[in-house]
Structures are given as C-alpha cells and as structure tokens.
Amino acid sequence: MIEVEGLTKRYRDHVAVEGLSFKVNKGEIVGFLGPNGAGKSTTMRILTGSMPATAGRALIGGIDVFEDPLAVKRRVGYLPEIPPVYLDMSVTGYLAFVARLKGVKGGSVKAEVERVATLAGVDHILPRLIRNISKGYRQRVGIAQALINDPEVLILDEPTVGLDPIQIEQVRKLITDLGQSGRHTIILSTHILGEVRATCERIVMIARGHIVADAKLKELETTHGTPLEQIFTKLAVA
Numbered sequence: 001m002i003e004v005e006g007l008t009k010r011y012r013d014h015v016a017v018e019g020l021s022f023k024v025n026k027g028e029i030v031g032f033l034g035p036n037g038a039g040k041s042t043t044m045r046i047l048t049g050s051m052p053a054t055a056g057r058a059l060i061g062g063i064d065v066f067e068d069p070l071a072v073k074r075r076v077g078y079l080p081e082i083p084p085v086y087l088d089m090s091v092t093g094y095l096a097f098v099a100r101l102k103g104v105k106g107g108s109v110k111a112e113v114e115r116v117a118t119l120a121g122v123d124h125i126l127p128r129l130i131r132n133i134s135k136g137y138r139q140r141v142g143i144a145q146a147l148i149n150d151p152e153v154l155i156l157d158e159p160t161v162g163l164d165p166i167q168i169e170q171v172r173k174l175i176t177d178l179g180q181s182g183r184h185t186i187i188l189s190t191h192i193l194g195e196v197r198a199t200c201e202r203i204v205m206i207a208r209g210h211i212v213a214d215a216k217l218k219e220l221e222t223t224h225g226t227p228l229e230q231i232f233t234k235l236a237v238a
C-alpha cells in the first residue's frame with residue numbers, strides 16, 4: 001500500500017533523509033521510530049504529498065506521490081505533528097470545513113462529521129470552540145479530520161506528543177482500534193518506544209536520515225537478543 005524507494009530530501013545543503021526504502025502492506029500498522037531530528041516528519045510530509053522530495057519515489061496505493069499529489073491526498077488521512085485546527089472554530093464547524101475541502105458533497109457533510117467525531121470520541125463536544133478544549137481533545141479532532149472520507153491510509157506524525165498519560169492511553173487505544181478495524185493501513189511516527197510497543201506490529205527505525213532497522217518488533221528483539229530499548233540506543237542514539 002505504501003512503497004518508498006531511494007527517497008532523499010535535502011534542505012539546501014542539509015541532508016534530512018537519504019536513500020530511504022521501505023514498504024507497508026495493506027492493513028499493517030507500522031511504527032516509524034527515530035530520535036528527534038532523525039527525519040520522521042520530513043518523510044511523513046513527503047508521503048502525504050505535502051512536500052516534494054529531492055530524489056527517489058513514493059507510491060501510495062500504486063499512485064506516485066509526486067506525479068499525482070491530489071489523488072494521493074484523497075486516499076490519505078494525515079495528522080501532522082501540529083494538528084491543523086483553527087482555534088476560533090467550533091469542532092463541528094472545523095470538521096465540516098475539512099469535509100468540504102476534501103470533497104464531501106453538501107448533503108453528506110453532517111453525517112460524515114458525525115461519523116468521524118464518533119470514531120475519534122469527540123461527538124459529545126461538537127459545539128465547543130477548539131480554543132476551549134484540552135490538548136488531548138484537539139489531538140482527537142486532528143485524528144477525526146484525518147478520518148474524513150474513510151481513507152485507506154492513515155499517516156500520523158507523533159500523535160501523542162504533549163499529552164498527559166491518560167490522554168496518551170486514550171489516543172493509543174483509538175489508533176489500535178482503527179488498526180483492528182481492518183479498514184486502514186497506518187504509519188505512525190514517534191520517538192517514544194512505548195508507543196510502538198502499544199500500537200505497532202512492525203518497526204521501521206530511522207536515525208540520522210537513514211533506515212537502521214525494519215522488522216517485526218518480536219523478530220527485532222529475537223535477532224538482537226535484547227529489548228527494544230537497548231536496540232534503539234545501539235542503532236539510533238549511539
């Protein structure tokens with residue numbers, strides 16, 4: 001469902017990612033794990049058609065991200081690192097706005113807003129101003145907007161960053177439920193090892209702009225003979 005081949009991004013003379021190649025199969029939940037500055041957000045932005053790469057190829061559902069970014073945007077739900085919410089809008093107003101942007105027809109907007117709000121657990125706060133809801137709920141609203149049009153692929157960039165432990169637990173459960181529904185292929189970027197353990201089947205580990213591991217969590221721990229924490233320190237931090 002997601003194919004990345006030799007992806008490189010340079011910001012002027014700084015190489016953010018270089019020669020990345022990996023695949024995500026339909027229905028998988030993959031953790032894109034790396035320390036700060038490893039190149040996770042850069043890769044997520046390229047995959048969603050939000051930014052061009054310097055070299056390489058990325059395909060989503062067989063569609064080339066660079067050749068047809070609009071078609072890719074229709075198939076992908078994206079939660080950027082900072083949720084793209086407007087503080088002065090109500091939750092319902094914002095979700096309806098995104099639904100119209102994503103091409104939901106007028107008569108179906110209300111039902112689609114209610115559907116994604118229920119899935120993301122924000123249906124009881126629809127009339128509230130986004131400014132007045134907690135960070136955890138803003139994150140859920142960010143996930144709700146990513147679910148509009150029931151996209152095959154969900155790309156979530158650091159979905160629990162800045163949340164309190166209860167909110168983290170709730171957002172992780174939401175992601176796991178979305179994965180188990182079998183409707184979505186999910187790639188989730190994080191620097192938090194517990195996040196990967198709690199939600200992901202497979203790990204693509206990135207450090208200094210390069211992939212340093214790509215395997216199921218259990219396989220990785222068996223091969224290295226140590227828990228993920230030590231593998232991460234050895235491959236990504238050292």
Ligand code: ATP
Nearest residue numbers: 011014016034035036037038039040041042043191
């Ligand atoms: P974090 O978890 O801290 O967000 P990350 O793994 O998402 O990190 P990126 O944000 O992709 O990493 O950044 C990768 C590298 O590219 C970093 O060295 C960063 O400073 C650099 N970088 C990112 N965006 C830009 C930009 N617009 N211009 C120049 N350099 C950038």
